[in-house]
Amino acid sequence: MQAPKDAIVIDGSEGEGGGQILRTSLALSLITGRPFHLVKLRARRHKPGLLRQHLTAVRAATSVGAAKVQGDALGSQELVFQPGPVKHGDYSFSVGSAGSVTLVLQTVIWPLLHAPGTSNLSFEGGTHNPMAPPFEFIAEVFLPLLRRMGAQVQANLDRVGFYPAGGGRFTAKVTGGEPLQPLHWHDRGQVVRRQARAIYANLPKSIADRELRAVQNLLGWERSELRAIEVESAGPGNALLLSVEFEHGSELFSAFGEKRISAEQVAARVVKELGEHLGSEAPVGPHLADQLLIPLALAGGGSFRSHALTQHTLTNMEIVGRFLPVKFEVTDAPAGTRRVAVAPR
Known part of the structure; x- marks a missing residue:
């Protein structure tokens, strides 16, 4: 594949070696305008390369960002992505299997929040998949935190899609253009x-x-x-x-x-x-810690207290730092917890 000379080269076998590397790269490429060349895609997985949910994420990012892409095929272990301008509108994304559509949302939500405008999104596939956050986690835990940071986003579940049949559906409305505000969350209260x-x-x-x-x-x-x-x-x-x-x-x-x-x-x-x-005593669980990295990085600051960090989270920190001028500082906190802080690099 022929990648632009200024493309960020990412080894998909590094660290956790899963699909989060792809999703973070797609989202931040659209925001920064920087192309990337991803090799050894999902190399650490039992079935390496693009599965249906990953391919849907690639095509969703391509649609909202008028991007040029090479390698967008099932099983592909190499991808070149050249972003264009993010465009709001009405979009429908279907995995065509029980692959997680909540993860597809987490690919396109960041560029759509970053660019001015309103989008109405429809997602079809797996809403309750063992390998991804269920819809209730997104609606009840994740999106309320984003709204605290100033994001305008809502989501509604129309039909549950369990693995392996899929067939679920949810919709989301995203209004972008307002900068995210830093979040500091160290105590959960009663x-x-x-x-x-x-x-x-x-x-x-x-x-x-x-x-x-x-x-x-x-x-x-x-x-x-x-x-x-x-x-x-x-x-x-x-x-x-x-x-x-x-x-x-x-x-x-x-x-x-x-x-x-x-x-x-x-x-x-x-x-x-x-x-x-x-x-x-940590307010932020291990899965949520991973998902807070991009919004805090886009806000340019913030911090939270969590458990011992997973390899998934540590890998995501590395990928975020490849696109954005921020650094993550991880220090010991009371009661065996860890403090994660985001600061300009």
């Missing part, structure tokens, strides 16, 4: 509300009931905090969501039903993750 939701489709309700009963036994939550929710979906599926609203923000953890995995095992898995978060 618990305001707790909720366990067992979402299921085309499966017996007893599965959801067993999950909730296990949550109640493990956490001691009240029956009023437990909900079994039957939804319509193209195929069978089940997700157990544990959300906690604090005075200064919310967190949500999820686990998904699988064949040969009992309802009690699903519950134990997500309860363990929530327990680690509650025991850490």
